[in-house]
Amino acid sequence: MMSKVMITLYEDRTQQCAFTSEERNDLMSLESIWGKQNFTLHADDRLLLKHYVGFISTPKLQLQVLPKIFHDSSAYGTPDQEVEFSAQLLMRLLHYSGFLSVRELPSPQLMQRLDYDILELFIHLFLEQFLKLYERHVHRSYEDKEENLQFIKGKILFQPSLRQNYGLRHAHMVAYQEFTEDNLLNQIFKSVMLIIGQKTKSPDNKKKLARALIYLEDVSRIKFTSEVFNRVKFNRMNEGYRPVFNLAKLFYSNALPGLYGGDDQVFTFLVPLNRLFETFVYRLLDNGLSKHLIDIQYQKQAYLDQEHKQFLVKPDFLLSSAANSNDILLVGDAKYKNPIYNNQVKPAEADLYQMLVYSMKFNSNELLLFYPKFIRNESDAEYLNQFKIHAGERLINLYMVEIDLLETDLIKLEQKVGKLVRRIINS
16 A cells, blocks of 8 residues: 655655554665765665655655755744745746746645645646646547458558458448547547546545546556557647657656656656756856856856867856857856854855866866855855965966855846856956
């Protein structure tokens, strides 16, 4: 029997749990997803999961991993407040970064109604979008059919007809096209719905699911394989269904970690948190600097030893003049970690050395590290810290900056980040 409760954990925080033996077995089978270096389960059920955020639903275990935003959950707010803030933050990161293809963010009221369960929220978004589209425009398409009929329809397949109906003059193998609801796109939707029906516990989602399945009553169920989603082609007749299709595909994506992609007993949606934060910051920079003749190159690869193609480097952001892409004004990197430890604000030594390598490779004296603003720092200072590093005759400026991820006005946040970066470049 499936676990009735979604277990909520936080990325890179050891937490005490109380797993049943069945849940523990399912959890141990997921170790290969995170990698041994990111997965630690102690004998007393203390669990540490690093690197990914999202959810996993197995036959015995439902688990979600949220981004950590409270510096110390026991000292700042209540556990319920932490779940609320972190779940809303995850949805905002996914939406703004483009990992989740929905037009509007779910309201705080909806998230509260679903108990901040990310899996239930994804199910709701999928069903809600499908119903809005299907009730306005039923998706039908021409599908090729081959049948053995007593009347002629379309064209006769003479060779197959002779083999199938030898001596039967009243039967014919025919090929024809039928304008039908029983097409691949609807088959994918129905197959997903039948499986999420085994997962959802929300009464609201169950009602929406029952209504959707009535609409798809004459549609066949299909077996998912890695090829099924690739066979879907979009055109002007079905383009509106692309966001719903993308949500359906999330449950069966073969992207990393994807161990269970295509398994109808296991749903996974896991995203590397640092990659999510990098993409979020890139969008802020792109939108905040778009009107200021500054170009941004995202994760451009280069070799320190270009001749032998050795020692690859890949900074998150290279900011250059729009007039000359080789004129690097600033090198930036995003790190989803807490830069304040024991009241000291400084980058990890490995991050510092990494940035100095970027400075050398791209000939830039302005370096910028972006961090999330954890709920514990009330300072309104423009920078967390600034370091002046002398490298031979060069003076390298390293800035540490926080991004307030709880700011819901993203346009305001874009403007703030753009203004700060311009000030550094022009200083």
